[in-house]
Structures are given as structure tokens and as C-alpha cells.
Amino acid sequence: MIGAGPYGLSAGAHLKAKGIGVRVFGEPMEFWAKKMPEGMLLRSPRVASNLSDPDGAFTLEAYEAASKKEPLAPLPLETFVEYGKWFRHQLASDIDPREVQRVDRHAEGFRLTLRDGDEVLAKKVVIATGIGAFKKGPAVFEGLPSEQVSHCYDGRDVRRFAGKRVVVVGAGQSALESAALLHEAGAQVEVIARRANLRWIGQHSWLHHLGPISTLLYSSHDVGPVGISRLVAYPRIMRFIPLQLRDRIRIRAVRPAGSRWLPARLKYVQMSMGRAVASAAMVRDEVVLKLDDGTERRVDHVLLGTGYKVEIAKYGFLPNELVQAIEQFDGYPKLGRGFTCSLPGLHFVGATAARTFGPLLNFVAGTEFASRELLSYLTKYAA
Numbered sequence: 001m002i003g004a005g006p007y008g009l010s011a012g013a014h015l016k017a018k019g020i021g022v023r024v025f026g027e028p029m030e031f032w033a034k035k036m037p038e039g040m041l042l043r044s045p046r047v048a049s050n051l052s053d054p055d056g057a058f059t060l061e062a063y064e065a066a067s068k069k070e071p072l073a074p075l076p077l078e079t080f081v082e083y084g085k086w087f088r089h090q091l092a093s094d095i096d097p098r099e100v101q102r103v104d105r106h107a108e109g110f111r112l113t114l115r116d117g118d119e120v121l122a123k124k125v126v127i128a129t130g131i132g133a134f135k136k137g138p139a140v141f142e143g144l145p146s147e148q149v150s151h152c153y154d155g156r157d158v159r160r161f162a163g164k165r166v167v168v169v170g171a172g173q174s175a176l177e178s179a180a181l182l183h184e185a186g187a188q189v190e191v192i193a194r195r196a197n198l199r200w201i202g203q204h205s206w207l208h209h210l211g212p213i214s215t216l217l218y219s220s221h222d223v224g225p226v227g228i229s230r231l232v233a234y235p236r237i238m239r240f241i242p243l244q245l246r247d248r249i250r251i252r253a254v255r256p257a258g259s260r261w262l263p264a265r266l267k268y269v270q271m272s273m274g275r276a277v278a279s280a281a282m283v284r285d286e287v288v289l290k291l292d293d294g295t296e297r298r299v300d301h302v303l304l305g306t307g308y309k310v311e312i313a314k315y316g317f318l319p320n321e322l323v324q325a326i327e328q329f330d331g332y333p334k335l336g337r338g339f340t341c342s343l344p345g346l347h348f349v350g351a352t353a354a355r356t357f358g359p360l361l362n363f364v365a366g367t368e369f370a371s372r373e374l375l376s377y378l379t380k381y382a383a
């Protein structure tokens with residue numbers, strides 16, 4: 001298992017409990033601990049923020065009870081990271097914090113080369129390495145130094161921007177939450193986004209308070225709007241929906257929007273909607289942005305909250321030869337039962353599987369399905 005985030009830890013726990021020899025590589029919860037902004041709150045509801053273990057014993061609630069933490073909603077990032085680190089103890093010495101630098105084919109299956117040069121052989125490899133490698137930004141910022149332009153997934157310290165002028169590009173949860181955190185840290189913030197209006201998640205909150213009717217309309221995972229939310233909760237069915245329709249459902253379910261608790265925190269942040277940055281250049285130590293409405297901004301930093309695009313070729317540990325052998329659609333691996341790709345023995349879980357199994361796989365809530373599906377396949381078909 002490469003990656004010790006929610007997917008790697010959960011699937012690892014399931015495989016280990018069934019007696020399958022598993023080793024999970026990577027620093028536990030590294031992406032959440034090091035790449036998400038300090039002070040962030042989880043967008044997913046508490047019930048959809050559980051990692052998955054075979055007996056349902058290592059839940060968020062169990063962690064809070066064991067560590068005498070108050071159950072807060074929305075869930076603070078720090079609590080979620082600590083929860084993941086508590087959860088990982090089930091795997092004991094089967095976790096190896098070393099990064100996998102390269103995966104090659106081998107007569108026995110695969111050879112993994114670790115950062116320190118050690119090599120490990122594995123019959124099967126599960127890639128659970130998340131979206132960190134896939135961040136994307138508009139081409140107009142490409143020539144600027146990384147000191148002046150960063151991506152929302154680049155780091156967690158917003159306090160270093162106190163007193164600075166920062167433009168945040170984008171209108172999704174990452175962009176809007178980063179804007180709120182920067183403002184609260186004392187930065188002078190402006191959000192620039194192409195969309196004419198901001199969208200907020202859960203605008204029809206009354207639909208969530210209709211008792212059994214709400215249960216028919218929304219699954220507890222709360223991924224996607226009314227109706228779609230129910231469908232998305234069945235990844236096995238999603239796989240058989242024609243790709244075009246599946247794509248439409250996925251895009252609709254994860255479209256850019258901010259959480260309900262953000263508007264109040266953004267009240268004093270300047271919002272420039274319906275605009276795009278046409279050019280960006282360094283003039284002495286300032287970034288000069290020209291917008292498509294002819295106006296100009298001079299700022300200290302640009303933060304890109306422009307999301308990500310799955311492209312498995314960007315996983316640095318997959319050599320070209322392997323990437324070429326994996327059938328893909330637009331950068332996503334084509335997957336079958338048990339998250340298998342066209343290269344026997346290689347599996348992908350998490351966001352890379354969302355094109356096949358739907359948008360549940362973009363979220364922590366998908367760990368339960370992913371772990372059980374992977375385990376069922378490995379025990380049935382891959383002795």
C-alpha cells in the first residue's frame with residue numbers, strides 16, 4: 001500500500017485483519033498534517049469523516065471518547081489528523097513511514113524502491129497516494145517565482161501572510177476557506193474568480209430536516225445534491241452508468257462551492273467575481289496582475305485555489321513504462337472490480353478511482369467501500 005492517508009490506513013487495516021500480509025508506506029496523514037491550512041475545518045459532516053476498520057471500532061467518536069476530546073462540528077483539521085494518527089496504531093509495525101520513490105515490474109510482481117534506496121518486493125501494489133501531485137493552476141502564473149505564487153495545497157502556515165496583500169484565485173472550498181483564514185491572520189485579501197456568483201453548500205438546508213424524507217433524498221455521506229447524493233452512495237452501481245452521464249454526476253457532485261459556515265467569515269473580504277487574471281508579472285518585489293476587465297492589482301502573493309486534475313503520469317514514482325501500460329481515460333486509470341487497472345496486480349484507490357466508481361471516492365466517506373471492495377477482490381480472486 002503506497003500512501004498512509006485515510007484510504008491507505010483504512011484499506012491496510014481491513015487487509016491486515018484478514019491476515020493478508022500488508023505493508024503501508026508513507027508518513028501517516030501527511031497530506032492533511034502538512035499541506036492543509038492551519039485552522040481549517042472539515043467540509044464533510046462528522047458521520048462522513050470516519051476512517052474504516054473491519055469492526056467499526058476505530059471511529060471518530062471512539063477516538064474523541066478515548067482522548068477526552070469534545071466532539072465538535074464542523075470538525076477541526078487538528079482533531080482529524082490526530083484521529084488518523086490514533087487509527088494507524090492498528091497497523092502497528094506494518095506501517096513504514098518511508099516514501100516510495102519508484103515502482104517497477106518484477107518477476108514476483110513489483111519492486112518498490114524507497115527513498116533511502118532500500119528495495120521491497122510485493123505481489124500486489126495499491127496506490128493510495130491522493131491528489132497532492134495533481135494540483136493545477138492557470139498558465140498565466142507559470143513564470144512567477146514560487147515565493148510569490150503558491151497553491152492552496154502547498155503549505156499550512158497562513159500567519160506568514162499577516163500584513164501582506166494576497167489575491168486568492170478560485171471559488172471552491174479551498175480558495176474560500178484559505179481567504180477566510182488569511183483575513184483572520186491579518187492579511188489584506190481579495191478573491192478573484194471567473195464565476196459570476198459564489199455557491200454555498202447546503203443552500204436548501206431545510207431538505208436535511210424532514211426526517212425519513214431527508215433520508216430518501218440524501219445519503220449520510222452528503223456528497224452531491226438532492227437525489228444524486230443517494231446514487232453516489234452506491235459506487236458499485238455508479239461503475240455501470242455510461243461514462244458521459246457518470247462524468248456529469250461526478251462534476252455536479254464536486255463542483256466548486258463553499259461551506260455554510262464561510263459567508264460570515266468572508267464578510268469583509270473583497271470578492272471580485274466574474275473576472276479572470278489576464279497576465280501576471282513581477283515588477284521589483286510586487287506581483288502585478290492585469291484582469292480581463294482592464295483593472296490592475298499589485299500584491300505580495302497569489303494563492304491558487306484552482307483545484308486539481310487527476311493525471312496518474314504525474315505520480316513521480318510511476319515510471320513512464322508503467323504509466324504507458326495502464327489503460328486510462330484522460331489521466332484516470334480505467335478500473336475494474338477490486339480497483340484493478342489493466343496492469344495485473346496494480347490497484348488504485350481514492351480520487352484516482354472517482355472516474356470509475358463516482359465522486360464518493362473523492363472523500364473520506366469512500367474509505368469503507370474502497371476497503372471492503374479491495375479486500376473482497378483480494379481474498380476471492382488473487383490468492
Ligand SMILES: Cc1cc2nc3c(=O)[nH]c(=O)nc-3n(C[C@H](O)[C@H](O)[C@H](O)COP(=O)(O)OP(=O)(O)OC[C@H]3O[C@@H](n4cnc5c(N)ncnc54)[C@H](O)[C@@H]3O)c2cc1C
Pocket residue numbers: 002003004005006007008025026027028029030031032036041042043044048049098099100101128129130131132153174317349350351362363364365
Ligand atoms: C483543502 C482540502 C479540504 C478537504 N476537505 C475534505 C473534507 O472535509 N472531507 C473529505 O472527505 N475530504 C476532503 N478533502 C479531500 C481529501 O483530499 C480526501 O478526502 C482524502 O485526503 C483522501 O484520502 P487519500 O488517502 O486518498 O489521500 P491523502 O489524504 O492525500 O493521502 C495520501 C498520502 O499518500 C502520501 N504519499 C504520496 N506519495 C507517496 C509516496 N510516493 N510514498 C509514500 N507516501 C506517499 C501522501 O503524503 C499522503 O499523505 C479535502 C481536500 C482538500 C485539498
